[in-house]
Amino acid sequence: MELVEKALGFIVEIEKLKDVQRKTRPVGLERYENSAEHSWHVCLAALALKEFADVEIDIQKVIMMLLIHDLGEIDAGDTIIYESETRENKEKEAAGVKRVLEMLPKDQADEYVALWFEFEEGESAESIFARAVDRIPPLLHNLHGDGHSWRENNVSKEMVLSLNSRIADGSNEVWDTLKNQLHEAVETGILK
């Protein structure tokens, strides 16, 4: 019963991710997105795009990574990809992930912390694909939302095209499609 109570404590603790505000607004909504709903969204995005991965991936592992990838933001907050993250912030995020996951029994905590570091390192096929997928919703939010977050954060077309080209590491086909949409956005003046 004590172990169940601890697990319930974990479930309450991670709820704080619902209060971490990101820098884009979901399509059709006035408010900004939070990191909890984003985490759900990228899991389904990964499922929708898995057939386009350039190499074979274990999609269940990708989903596990994406479910936990932002837990460190409970302590560290969200950083937009166009701002370089300080080493201090990265360390805060890693410590935060550990703090939260270590509320679970040791074997589970160890497994998920290792998975988070694998995601962060971005070297395995699954982490490369997961990191590519993680970049996609903010692009769609801007493409379908008059480039609001690019404008608000002074993000240029050069920055968007260069920093998101990492999507091609996960799927060339997905990046080609998005690149086309981004070039259209440049033509219509949404992306400057």
Next chain:
Amino acid sequence: MELVEKALGFIVEIEKLKDVQRKTRPVGLERYENSAEHSWHVCLAALALKEFADVEIDIQKVIMMLLIHDLGEIDAGDTIIYESETRENKEKEAAGVKRVLEMLPKDQADEYVALWFEFEEGESAESIFARAVDRIPPLLHNLHGDGHSWRENNVSKEMVLSLNSRIADGSNEVWDTLKNQLHEAVETGILK
């Protein structure tokens, strides 16, 4: 490229779940929860509680179910468990799930629609556990949030104890722990 565009269309469409309001407030937040962040939350809740499942379960399948379990609410909205769902609403939800999932390629759509029906029927070990987990966050929101949603929706202790006893079908140990906490809530007057 056309298939990628369709997948991106799906990713944008499901975002509407971020705008479906539920009946409880996350712990510590003033606003109500939405069904997208709830979907993420129950996935991690399932991971945290999987060791307490009464029978062997395929946790990846549970997570897949929980990721998609509320997609029908995009068209049908959320219904609190203490209100009996009309047949009309259930049909609307099923049609909504199909409409959304059929934006994906046929084999994927068929697989996920079947998984949604398996969840709804609640007969397989995975669906029993997933449905048990789905009940837990609203209890925690009330237990840690002065019973706000019970009060707002005129939900009695008899209703809470009887309608949530289904959690025991997934895990007796989890239900025993929660039942203790609910009895304490009755003693402190949070649950009447």
